[in-house]
Structure formats: C-alpha cells, structure tokens
Amino acid sequence: MKILKFGGTSVGSVQSIQTLLNILRGEVENGEKPVVVLSAMSGVTNLLVAMAEGAANGIEFTAQLAELEKRHFDVVKSLLTVQNQNPAFTRLKIFFNNLEDLLQGVLTLRELTPKTRDQVLSFGERCSTLMICKIAAQHFPEAHCVDASDLIRTDSSFGQAKVNSELTEQLIRGFHSEHRDKILFVTGFIAANDAGQLTTLGRGGSDYTAAIFGSALNAQEIQIWTDVNGMMTADPRMVKKAFSLPELTYTEAMELSYFGAKVIYPPTMIPAFLKKIPIVIKNTFEPEFEGTVIRHDCKPSNLPIKGISSINNISILNLEGSGMVGKSGFSGRLFSLLAREQINVILITQSSSEHSITFAVQPDDTERAREVIEQEFELELLAKKLEHVVIEKNLAIIAIVGENMKQTPGVSGKLFHALGRNGINVRAIAQGSSEYNISVIISAHDLAKALNAVHDGFFTQLTKTLHAFCLGTGNIGQTLFKQLNAHSSYLQEHNGIQVKIAGIANTRKMMFNSDGISLDSWQDELQASHHTADLQEFVARMKSMNLPNCVFIDNTASPKPVAFYEEVFKSNISVITCNKIGNSASYQQYKTFHDAAQQHGVDFFYETNVGAGLPIIRTLKDLMNSGDRVAKIEAILSGTISFIFNNFKGDASFHDVVKEAQEKGYTEPDPRDDLSGKDFMRKILILARDAGYAMEEADVKIESMLPQSCLDAQTVDDFYAALKAEDAFFSNLKAKAEAGGKVLRYIGKLDNGKAEITLQMVDESHPFFTLSGSDNIISFTTDRYKERPLVVKGPGAGAEVTAAGVFADLINVGA
Numbered sequence: 001m002k003i004l005k006f007g008g009t010s011v012g013s014v015q016s017i018q019t020l021l022n023i024l025r026g027e028v029e030n031g032e033k034p035v036v037v038l039s040a041m042s043g044v045t046n047l048l049v050a051m052a053e054g055a056a057n058g059i060e061f062t063a064q065l066a067e068l069e070k071r072h073f074d075v076v077k078s079l080l081t082v083q084n085q086n087p088a089f090t091r092l093k094i095f096f097n098n099l100e101d102l103l104q105g106v107l108t109l110r111e112l113t114p115k116t117r118d119q120v121l122s123f124g125e126r127c128s129t130l131m132i133c134k135i136a137a138q139h140f141p142e143a144h145c146v147d148a149s150d151l152i153r154t155d156s157s158f159g160q161a162k163v164n165s166e167l168t169e170q171l172i173r174g175f176h177s178e179h180r181d182k183i184l185f186v187t188g189f190i191a192a193n194d195a196g197q198l199t200t201l202g203r204g205g206s207d208y209t210a211a212i213f214g215s216a217l218n219a220q221e222i223q224i225w226t227d228v229n230g231m232m233t234a235d236p237r238m239v240k241k242a243f244s245l246p247e248l249t250y251t252e253a254m255e256l257s258y259f260g261a262k263v264i265y266p267p268t269m270i271p272a273f274l275k276k277i278p279i280v281i282k283n284t285f286e287p288e289f290e291g292t293v294i295r296h297d298c299k300p301s302n303l304p305i306k307g308i309s310s311i312n313n314i315s316i317l318n319l320e321g322s323g324m325v326g327k328s329g330f331s332g333r334l335f336s337l338l339a340r341e342q343i344n345v346i347l348i349t350q351s352s353s354e355h356s357i358t359f360a361v362q363p364d365d366t367e368r369a370r371e372v373i374e375q376e377f378e379l380e381l382l383a384k385k386l387e388h389v390v391i392e393k394n395l396a397i398i399a400i401v402g403e404n405m406k407q408t409p410g411v412s413g414k415l416f417h418a419l420g421r422n423g424i425n426v427r428a429i430a431q432g433s434s435e436y437n438i439s440v441i442i443s444a445h446d447l448a449k450a451l452n453a454v455h456d457g458f459f460t461q462l463t464k465t466l467h468a469f470c471l472g473t474g475n476i477g478q479t480l481f482k483q484l485n486a487h488s489s490y491l492q493e494h495n496g497i498q499v500k501i502a503g504i505a506n507t508r509k510m511m512f513n514s515d516g517i518s519l520d521s522w523q524d525e526l527q528a529s530h531h532t533a534d535l536q537e538f539v540a541r542m543k544s545m546n547l548p549n550c551v552f553i554d555n556t557a558s559p560k561p562v563a564f565y566e567e568v569f570k571s572n573i574s575v576i577t578c579n580k581i582g583n584s585a586s587y588q589q590y591k592t593f594h595d596a597a598q599q600h601g602v603d604f605f606y607e608t609n610v611g612a613g614l615p616i617i618r619t620l621k622d623l624m625n626s627g628d629r630v631a632k633i634e635a636i637l638s639g640t641i642s643f644i645f646n647n648f649k650g651d652a653s654f655h656d657v658v659k660e661a662q663e664k665g666y667t668e669p670d671p672r673d674d675l676s677g678k679d680f681m682r683k684i685l686i687l688a689r690d691a692g693y694a695m696e697e698a699d700v701k702i703e704s705m706l707p708q709s710c711l712d713a714q715t716v717d718d719f720y721a722a723l724k725a726e727d728a729f730f731s732n733l734k735a736k737a738e739a740g741g742k743v744l745r746y747i748g749k750l751d752n753g754k755a756e757i758t759l760q761m762v763d764e765s766h767p768f769f770t771l772s773g774s775d776n777i778i779s780f781t782t783d784r785y786k787e788r789p790l791v792v793k794g795p796g797a798g799a800e801v802t803a804a805g806v807f808a809d810l811i812n813v814g815a
Ligand SMILES: NC(=O)c1ccc[n+]([C@@H]2O[C@H](COP(=O)([O-])OP(=O)(O)OC[C@H]3O[C@@H](n4cnc5c(N)ncnc54)[C@H](O)[C@@H]3O)[C@@H](O)[C@H]2O)c1
Pocket: 471, 472, 473, 474, 475, 476, 477, 505, 506, 507, 508, 533, 535, 555, 556, 557, 558, 560, 561, 578, 579, 580, 608, 609, 612, 639, 665, 666, 667, 668, 669, 796, 797, 798, 799, 802
C-alpha cells in the first residue's frame, strides 16, 4: 500500500491535475489502491489567509472569494464531463457559501480567532480534494473522498494542533479496513479536536497527513509529489551547480532541511521515520525523474557530505561574563527562558573557557531575546557578573551535512579551507558530537560565495568554476581569450575546470558579467559597453561581486594595475600577471606582494614574466622549495633580441628585422624596452629575487647594444628612424662577428648575487651558439646541478606561448 501526496503546485492547474491522474493510473494499473493526500491549490491558502486577516481589519473579501470560486470552477469545466459538472458545482458552492458566512462573521466582529482561522483555511484542502476526487472518479470509479477531520484527532492548539496518535491510527485503520477496495482522496493539513472542531497541523501539514496515514497503514512507501527534482545538494537559487540527491537517510534529510527546508518539512516525517517507511520525493512536472528517496538504509556513498544547507538571515546574541564560568545551571536558565518565550534558538556555541555563550536566532526574535535576558539576569548585570548582551545582525548560517563525515578526518578542514581561501570570515562554529553537521556563521553578504566555494570544494567530481577579471585586451589578452574559448569544453570534460571571465577592461572600456562574458562576442560587447575604463572602479566591482575562486589577471604593460595588487591580495583574490613591472620595481614592493599573497592564502603566479610560457619561474621555485641553492644563472631571456640576431643575416637590415619582431608579437609594446636591455634586466632581477637575492634594478649591470641616438629617441617612430640611420653600426657589428665565425648573443648572468647583461660574440663551442628563432635559454647551476646545469630552452616570446603561460597559471590557481 502506498501513500501519494500531491502538493499545491501539483493540484494547481488543469495540466498538473492531468499529470496527477496519469501518475495515479500508473499505480492503479499495477494493482495499487493508494491513499492520495492532497494540498490546497497553489496560492489558495495564502488567499484564504489574506481574506481572513483582511476581514478582521474591516476589508471586503468579495472579489477574492470570486477569484477563489473561479479557480476551482475553471478546473471543473475543463476536466469534468458536462453531466458531471453540476453535482461538483453544487458541492463546491456549498463550501464557498459556508466560507462566505464565516468571513462575514469575521468582518462583522472584526476579530479572527485562531479557531476561526483554522476553519477558514480548511476550505483550501476541502475544495481541492472534493474537486479532484470527482475528476478522478471519471477514470477510477473506486475514488472516494475523505475529510481527514473525521479521522485525525488533535488537541485544541489551533494553528499547530498536536495529534493524538493512538486514537488517530485506530480511526484510520478502522476506516481503511472498511474501504480497502477504494482509492481514498484525503484532505491534507486539516484535523479536528475531540469536540469535532476543525484544527490544522501547522507548517508542512499535508506532508504530516501523509506520514500519519503511512504510519497507521504501514505503507510500503510515501511519495511526496512536488515541483522540484527532489532534495538538492544546496539551495539551487544560489548554487547553480546544485544537483538532486538520489538517496538520503532520515537524519540527513532532517539536518539538510532543518535550515530553511523548501522541499519537505522533516519533523512532519517522524511517524514515517519511526516505522522506517521510505519517503520518495518526486517532481509532478518531470515524473520520469527518479527524485530523492529518504530511507533508513542508504547505499554507501564515497562522498564525505550529502549537501549544504543554509539560512540566509539570522542574528547572533553574545553573552559574556565571569558569572557563567563554572556555574552549572546558567545555560539551563538561559535556554529555558528562551523556550518559555517561544524564541527558537537555531545554533549555540560556547567556548570551553565558559566565559561566553553565543547563540543564533531569527532576526525578528533578536530584540525580544535581549529584553527577556536582561530582565531575567538583571541582578547579574548589576553585579557586573554579566556584560550587556551584544547583538550582531545580517549574518547567515552555512552547514555541511552527511552521515559519512562521522569518523572522517579532513571534512572540516575542507570546509574551512574553502571559506578561508575565499576570504570568508567565520564568526562562530558548531558541530554536534554526532558528527552529522558542521555549521558556521558568516556574514550574510558572503553567503552565495561561501555556498558556491564549499560546494565546489566538496563535490570535486563536478566542475570547479574560476572567475577571472582581466585587464588588457592587446596581443596577449586577446590571444588568451581565444585560447580559453577554444579549449573550454576540453577543460571542463577532462579537468573539471570552468573559467568564467567575469570582467574585462582595457584603457578605454570595461564590462562585467558574473555569469561569464561570452568569448565569442566579447569584442563587440566591450565596444558597446557604456562603462568607461576606471581601474579603481574595476577593482571595486570585482570585490563587491564577491565571487568564489576569483582571479585578477594583468595582461597590460602598465604600472597602473600594479598599484592595486596588494589590495587585490587583501581581498583574497589571486593575481596572475605577465606584466613584469610589479615584480621588477622596488624589492620592497616585490616582497609586499609575495607576503600579502601568502598571508591571505591566495596565489601570485607570474610564469610569463620570464621566458613567456617556458617553465622557468616554476622550475626555480621548485629548486628553491626543495632546498637547492642557485649558484649561477646564465641566460638569454630576450625573445626579441634572439629573433633579431638569428634573422640578421646576409644583407638584411637591422631596422627591418626589428620591425618584423614587433609584427610577430615578440617585442614589448614599446620595442625600446627590449633593445635597451630593460626588459631583460627586469627578468634577471625577478629571477635573482626568486633565487633569494634582495636586489634592486641598480644592481644589474647592463651593457647596452644600442647607440646613444637610439636610446635618446622620444617616440617609437623616432626610435625606428634612429635605428634606420644606424644601420651601418649594426652591419659592422654583424660583419665583425661573422668574420670570427661567431654569432651575436645578448647574455645575462647572475653569479653569486652579481648580475650583468652583456653583448657577446660567441663561437660554436658556446652552448648558446646554436639558438634559433625567438628562443630563450636558461641554465641553472645549483648545489645539486653542479657538474651539468639544468637547462630550459625554447621559444620565449610571442602571443601564443605567452597567453598559454597565463592560461596554465590560471588553471593552477587554487590547485
Ligand atoms: N609579447 C610577449 O611575448 C610577451 C611575453 C611575456 C610577457 N609579455 C607581457 O605581456 C604584457 C602585454 O603585452 P601585449 O603585447 O599584449 O601589450 P599590448 O600593448 O598589445 O596590450 C596591452 C593592453 O593593456 C591595456 N592596458 C594598458 N594599460 C591599462 C590600464 N591601466 N588598465 C587597463 N588596461 C590597460 C591596453 O588597453 C591593451 O589592451 C606586457 O606586460 C608584456 O611584457 C609579453
């Protein structure tokens, strides 16, 4: 025997009622004679409340009553044959007349007692059940309408009546045994006291009705038909990646939905829980979907948690003072007081020093809680054994739930890591020793970010989403977007990583989208954006969007973004940069950035600062972290100059080769930065600092390869003109090298803390002789790589390899 309960939306429209009939047909064809429990049509209970409360305040209800009638009559007209309509209209009309009389009474007396209110509300379920039973009878002649107020006995606590379980079960069993051949359609939510006066069962009342019937009749299962796909891993309005859970234990269901349950209200399920009757939550609007089964014996799962629940607005009250230290009975007094005042305490924490107690309540209860506490503990306050109650508002609770966390170390670590890494401050923590639930209190402002970060952290089989804010849409920036676009589905499938570009800015415009800017149309969108670029605002927006796994990417060659790095780190946002200015300005600044990133637990990646995408920074870091010591670095680290020397052959002009290097995207936006040695100097400086030397720019000796006239040029155009005029100078240089069977090489060296860059002519015995294209080469001589150095070599400039390096840094964020 099964119980099928249909909620408001499942009986709310002609279409959903047709689905309901199909679901029922499936059961009947399997030989079932289910008990069907029904809610009021969606929106009807609220309408009844509004009418009743309105009437108590002298407000007319005729129009609302007409609306109520119409909603039911429209269904009757659509789903009952003409000859069956009149009897249904007559019966419904009697209900509406009774309701009207009642409301008229309320209007006249201007008074709405809880008892009358229950009577008014009962019409929602009574009308829907009558109507649906009549419709069902056309298909199933054994349909039989049952008013649950004849069977469920309660006390007289109107609005939230307590069920007399023993008597009720007797009545239900007796009734059912006489109607075994019937399909019973039962009104949810309503009951009656011993005097036969109507009562209601409170929140989740129809689910409760289903559980009461299920328990009384020892049902094999209780199906709860609603409008969502079962219970989910988190609130789907805040966590887009939330997914439906196939199975939960009763305890998990309780814990998960304790905080702001939407799907079911588990306390109502206790009768089913006690008898170990499985509860199946199904979606009327997607009946094939399996939904969630809540049962006693779930299949083992290897996930440490089942889901994350949350309450989006709570307050906490903090009590401190010597008066409670070592004093038994203090918390007893406190919490009995709150219970007496019907103030629901959502969460409690107390430190083992017993000096303070913190507890969470609904915002509406906050002030009253303070008042009653300060009254109750007036003497302690006067004697200064207790401080005044401190209230904090605008907080939220996030809780991870699952029976698997019991005896599993590392679960709380994961939770706090996800929160900490995203800069979410934890105000209070609670974990019961049953280990089913770890709850933390955070700022309400951080809730969505926290939920997503924690969800990503625990459900790693799902995609992890990185939110990137990118500065610079030039050579590198554009290429990065192209690569991300081309590679996004692979990344998602194979690495479980999704990159959303949440912000883009260049020197002219900026734009934002927390759902991710389209990488097909970003150029048009940026062009059309009404936001004028403003770095300060860009950073402020990035912070206020408060997205999880957030990364700031600097693809500019400007010092301006660098001024914001520290602030960005302090906001727990990682920084990736191909811009060398940040790391190569003062050592103090370099150190500040590294310290700030470390202190805030975020990443600072800049692989492309040296040798573009070649693994140079990473290699050096690994050497250092594993306890090696760098004795010497020798390197060619200008892709531009490499390219120039490798192509400056025969009768090629130096000027033309430089132009070509720029066109190929090897040079800095201003090629003088390459040819003056400045770009190389920055790289040597960054390597030296990463190798542990607190060096400054002035400590790097640079032998310039440019004649003074080129260095003096004001603009890039002037520079090219000067270069052209100096063609003979470079041709001579080349001839001299060639005459000796040598090539020109611009080589940097870091030797025991001394750095220099020199122009050399090397013969084929030199390891750097055979370099080609835009290749960089770097050799690390270290304590461990002493005899033969560790060498990294390959193309060290160009948009593709640089963007690829930024891309790789991005994928490693948070790894
Ligand atoms: N080309 C390479 O091989 C290579 C290799 C490694 C590193 N890099 C570095 O990549 C960076 C970018 O080089 P590029 O060739 O793409 O330069 P680019 O001139 O083509 O593009 C720079 C972009 O930055 C934007 N920009 C500049 N100042 C800005 C500001 N204050 N706010 C917002 N946006 C700003 C510009 O609008 C432009 O879109 C440089 O720092 C360079 O050193 C380049």
